[in-house]
Amino acid sequence: MIDKNYQPSDVEGRIYQAWEQAGAFKANRPDRAGAEAYSIVIPPPNVTGSLHMGHALNNTLQDVLARFERMRGKDVLWQPGTDHAGIATQMVVERQLMERQLPSRREMGREAFLKRVWEWKAESGGTIVNQLKRLGASCDWSRERFTMDEGLSQAVLKVFVQLYKEGLIYKDKRLVNWDPKLLTAISDLEVVQVEAKGQMWHFRYPLDGVTFNPEDPSTYITIATTRPETMLGDGAVAVHPDDERYKALVGKLVRLPLAERLIPIIADEYPDPEKGSGAVKITAAHDFNDFDVWTRHRDKDYFKKQINGGLINLFTPEAKMNDSVPPQYRGLDRYEARKRIIADLEALGLLDKIETVTNAVPHGDRSNVVVEPYLTDQWYVNAAELAKPAISAVRDGKTKFVPKNWETTYFNWMENIQPWCISRQLWWGHQIPAWYGPDGKVFVALSETEAQAEADKHYGKATALKRDEDVLDTWFSSALWPFSTLGWPEDAKDVKRFYPTSVLVTGFDIIFFWVARMMMMGLHFQKEVPFHDVYIHRLVRDASGAKMSKSKGNVVDPLGVIDEFGADALRFTLARNVAPGHDIRLGPQDVENNRNFATKLWNAARFVEFNGARRVEGFDPKSAKETLNRWIAHETQKAAAEITAAIETYGFAEAAAAAYRFVWNVYCDWYVELSKPLLTGPDGAAKDETRAMAAWALDEILKLLHPFMPFITEELWAVTGERTALLALSPWSKLEGLADDKAEAEIGWVIELITAIRSIKAEMNITAPVPLVLAGASAETQGRAERWGDFIKRLARVSEISSATAAPKGSVQLVVRGEVAALPLIGIIDLDAERARLAKEIAKAESDIARVDAKLGNANFVARAPEEVVEEEKAKRDEASGRKVKIAQALESLKGA
RNA sequence: GCGCGCGUAGCUCAGCGGAAGAGCACUACCUUGACAUGGUAGGGGUCACAGGUUCGAUCCCUGUCGCGCGCACCA
Numbered sequence: 001m002i003d004k005n006y007q008p009s010d011v012e013g014r015i016y017q018a019w020e021q022a023g024a025f026k027a028n029r030p031d032r033a034g035a036e037a038y039s040i041v042i043p044p045p046n047v048t049g050s051l052h053m054g055h056a057l058n059n060t061l062q063d064v065l066a067r068f069e070r071m072r073g074k075d076v077l078w079q080p081g082t083d084h085a086g087i088a089t090q091m092v093v094e095r096q097l098m099e100r101q102l103p104s105r106r107e108m109g110r111e112a113f114l115k116r117v118w119e120w121k122a123e124s125g126g127t128i129v130n131q132l133k134r135l136g137a138s139c140d141w142s143r144e145r146f147t148m149d150e151g152l153s154q155a156v157l158k159v160f161v162q163l164y165k166e167g168l169i170y171k172d173k174r175l176v177n178w179d180p181k182l183l184t185a186i187s188d189l190e191v192v193q194v195e196a197k198g199q200m201w202h203f204r205y206p207l208d209g210v211t212f213n214p215e216d217p218s219t220y221i222t223i224a225t226t227r228p229e230t231m232l233g234d235g236a237v238a239v240h241p242d243d244e245r246y247k248a249l250v251g252k253l254v255r256l257p258l259a260e261r262l263i264p265i266i267a268d269e270y271p272d273p274e275k276g277s278g279a280v281k282i283t284a285a286h287d288f289n290d291f292d293v294w295t296r297h298r299d300k301d302y303f304k305k306q307i308n309g310g311l312i313n314l315f316t317p318e319a320k321m322n323d324s325v326p327p328q329y330r331g332l333d334r335y336e337a338r339k340r341i342i343a344d345l346e347a348l349g350l351l352d353k354i355e356t357v358t359n360a361v362p363h364g365d366r367s368n369v370v371v372e373p374y375l376t377d378q379w380y381v382n383a384a385e386l387a388k389p390a391i392s393a394v395r396d397g398k399t400k401f402v403p404k405n406w407e408t409t410y411f412n413w414m415e416n417i418q419p420w421c422i423s424r425q426l427w428w429g430h431q432i433p434a435w436y437g438p439d440g441k442v443f444v445a446l447s448e449t450e451a452q453a454e455a456d457k458h459y460g461k462a463t464a465l466k467r468d469e470d471v472l473d474t475w476f477s478s479a480l481w482p483f484s485t486l487g488w489p490e491d492a493k494d495v496k497r498f499y500p501t502s503v504l505v506t507g508f509d510i511i512f513f514w515v516a517r518m519m520m521m522g523l524h525f526q527k528e529v530p531f532h533d534v535y536i537h538r539l540v541r542d543a544s545g546a547k548m549s550k551s552k553g554n555v556v557d558p559l560g561v562i563d564e565f566g567a568d569a570l571r572f573t574l575a576r577n578v579a580p581g582h583d584i585r586l587g588p589q590d591v592e593n594n595r596n597f598a599t600k601l602w603n604a605a606r607f608v609e610f611n612g613a614r615r616v617e618g619f620d621p622k623s624a625k626e627t628l629n630r631w632i633a634h635e636t637q638k639a640a641a642e643i644t645a646a647i648e649t650y651g652f653a654e655a656a657a658a659a660y661r662f663v664w665n666v667y668c669d670w671y672v673e674l675s676k677p678l679l680t681g682p683d684g685a686a687k688d689e690t691r692a693m694a695a696w697a698l699d700e701i702l703k704l705l706h707p708f709m710p711f712i713t714e715e716l717w718a719v720t721g722e723r724t725a726l727l728a729l730s731p732w733s734k735l736e737g738l739a740d741d742k743a744e745a746e747i748g749w750v751i752e753l754i755t756a757i758r759s760i761k762a763e764m765n766i767t768a769p770v771p772l773v774l775a776g777a778s779a780e781t782q783g784r785a786e787r788w789g790d791f792i793k794r795l796a797r798v799s800e801i802s803s804a805t806a807a808p809k810g811s812v813q814l815v816v817r818g819e820v821a822a823l824p825l826i827g828i829i830d831l832d833a834e835r836a837r838l839a840k841e842i843a844k845a846e847s848d849i850a851r852v853d854a855k856l857g858n859a860n861f862v863a864r865a866p867e868e869v870v871e872e873e874k875a876k877r878d879e880a881s882g883r884k885v886k887i888a889q890a891l892e893s894l895k896g897a
Numbered sequence: 898g899c900g901c902g903c904g905u906a907g908c909u910c911a912g913c914g915g916a917a918g919a920g921c922a923c924u925a926c927c928u929u930g931a932c933a934u935g936g937u938a939g940g941g942g943u944c945a946c947a948g949g950u951u952c953g954a955u956c957c958c959u960g961u962c963g964c965g966c967g968c969a970c971c972a
Contacts, residue, residue: 005934200972224972238972271972280972289972359971405901409967412900416968508967538966545909576920577910581902583965585909589921596934607931653911657919672931680930755938762926762938794929851916860952869915869953876916 008566235310429471543587
């Protein structure tokens, strides 16, 4: 017996366990050794993470694909795991140390700290994995990986060493985005620009050799800056070579105030004469653009003669003023230094004016402090080189984006890619396999032993080495994820079977992080793209369309939703609403509606069971004799084809909508209703067949819905029959030979007739049963009416059905699929109202005819439109004019009444 | 500034060259023996605007207006 109600919370845990116990999600199942492989690697969530709506969407879509392909018989690998999230994890553990008043990271030292991180990971690192299980994710958990695993770390080492040997990894001194709180370089993708009101200070730099006079502009040059504290590091003032105002000054010197150094006025294309004064201070060590200007001029004498060649670093790692500034500013915080410098310049009469501006200030996305362009030694990957094959692979269609327009974004980024800074001044992560000799010579090797051997050879004697303290960017290891998780470099077997993966499903915001880097590394190390398709989805927003954020407090917790409505309802809601190119709005109402859909399905299954419809082993839907049964087989095949085609092309919403429509509006609304008389009627072949068909179609529904609603379908699968396999491992149906236009014509007529009668009765406010007369009906229609009389009476509330050559006087007449159905309601209905209704119907028919005639009367249309379109129009005309005649007759017959 | 996308029913969105669709919301009616987490019926749209291509445009092209997002820049 199926329970009266479906309680997701009672069922989901049990079902998930059953899947795991059966090893249902395992790749390389022996029974599928000969099957086609299908693989997806999960975009690894941060080990510190917990499931949010974005994850819920992302993993629902992956699960739909994984379950669908698994049912289609493929050997599916959905590879799960997490990444070690260098900065985030280190911060979490450091915060924990602080809360527990334990020694800080630096106090306890690297080794002890890393031990603590691993302890933390063992305790809390599995959170998101369990949450993914709540969602129903069918990952092969036996293969769960972590970017800091032994194996994945080996992959990182191998990749680093090889790229180094190939010259694609190198060390360089450049500007990086420096986080003065976390004391590490961060990626420009981890920098968020925050719009803020700020000030722009215009300062006068006195020209050398003349007496400064604030009243005389020929004695100084004006520059503007939003960051006055950096002026101490200026190495030049630049002007545009074509700027007439300054042409004469190029080559002259200015006296840099406060620092009391002489710096040159140089000509460069960078300054825009239209902006500000047209003269720009060049602070090469603290501004990316200025650094570029400096790079172009670094070989000129005027830079060579300056301190450090004009590249003057002013800050300590904490963004305090260092010893290269005048003594009175040393040790000051950057903002305190700013205040003092402004005041000092003003006192000297050098402050021209202050403007209020809004500008974008770069912040670290983790630390939320203002990051600094900062001059450091870091390791870089030559991304431009690795990007080349990654660009062509997409151009050549080896990897396809869905939707395709994301390819533009991808190309845009890849074609302008900057050297990728991969070193981070953290402890948690893959320590860079580089060792330095006493003279700073670097030895890069897979192990310390190898490095030592190389060094000893190089120096000709045993020489102590010091390992690089830094670790690699987390994304460096996740870039390898599509093959490192498969066992590379140790074991090539699974790489061979599952690489390239079938598809990567990810959010648009992460194209640069994942897709681009995985493409580069995959192509370089496997010589093949990491995935055939990249499906890009967008954000999940709240019901009012606002981005979910902790600070706004509008975050919807997927686990809360699952608790309330069930995982299936959440999944189905997300799948139904996902549209390429659109964010999803998710309100509780939507989830509730889909919970109702689950309930509907549950109750349909109960109904079928009550009526003795149990699955009949070996039942062949093609063998059905009853028109109703042939009809539902026909409809089932149609729905299955739609759903299959939609999922194959990542049309998640279309597939879900087709399933919804089929279950609710076809199976429940009509098949179940129409089958009632058969199921509750006398025993016999028809009843047996209907029972078998009802159960068969329900089975098909369970299969079709399973990728979307795995829990309820698996549960119903179990309680509605003796099964040899879990639904998750049952074959997806490929239905053929069930199309039946005759059945469709007959049942379609019945449905439309019932609907038309209901409609007219509702319109006329008639609730009592009324008689139905088929006027001048064809033999076929009369036959149908006989066969379906009981059904029509019951569902349309009709008292009796008869045939006549013409409609009785004064009856309401309906035209259904070209046949007239009359309801003799004389005395009950308002004749004037009926006349008005018919007149409206005629007008409608006439306008239909007129529109078609306009087309058919157009010689160009007949000549140029495709033949089938013309034929279609002619058929429309015939239908409309037939309808018009019948309605006109009906109107006529009311005249005498 | 460059790029991408969106303006279709009150709301959220499908459709993207041959007679305007769904879900929700709304209105009226219905405790009919799977389901009130339900059923039946209904109202509601010059498909942003202006041109163009076409026999035919919500759909293709161009422009305008409005909105969103990404990237760059911001002396």
